[in-house]
Amino acid sequence: SAVISQKPSRDICQRGTSLTIQCQVDSQVTMMFWYRQQPGQSLTLIATANQGSEATYESGFVIDKFPISRPNLTFSTLTVSNMSPEDSSIYLCSVARSETQYFGPGTRLLVL
């Protein structure tokens, strides 16, 4: 299994501001992923974060809006930039290990 922690667990932000979400894993992993779960919806992959290279973004997500860092094999950050109410979601990081993908507890973001 994998033990994943995220900070903050929740936040309320004003529109136009930015929030950086941190994800920490208990041991080294090659690939980390960021997902978004909008209220009452399913999960959508935002990007894949690989250590030592630029993140790979999925269709509909861009680096200017969701910059990602991956400074080492146990840590990643996702920034939600210039937020609007439409960014209100749960943001989850996940890691792949032993043929399974594990998810962190999520960061619940409300943008006013």
Next chain:
Amino acid sequence: ELKVEQNPLFLSMQEGKNYTIYCNYSTTSDRLYWYRQDPGKSLESLFVLLSNGAVKQEGRLMASLDTKARLSTLHITAAVHDLSATYFCAVDRSGGSNYKLTFGKGTLLTVNP
């Protein structure tokens, strides 16, 4: 573009009954996941199905994968209240092991006494 469809989206069951949740997907993949999500919580991994014909069971839940039909099922046997949750299936869009998952919309299961 890979599409993953779950049905039903809402399921209300009585305790002790059996039911099946279906997960259809649109392109070839040999890797399918089932997750459980409780309200306000993250996703808990239930099953990983890695090949055609794979069947896995844990307690009252059994999952199977038919890659030719592009269909996975999650069968619930003798449901109990504790199984009430939202269940998601997810498919690896590469068909292999890049772990980029496309999720179904989820099935909200309510088990009534």
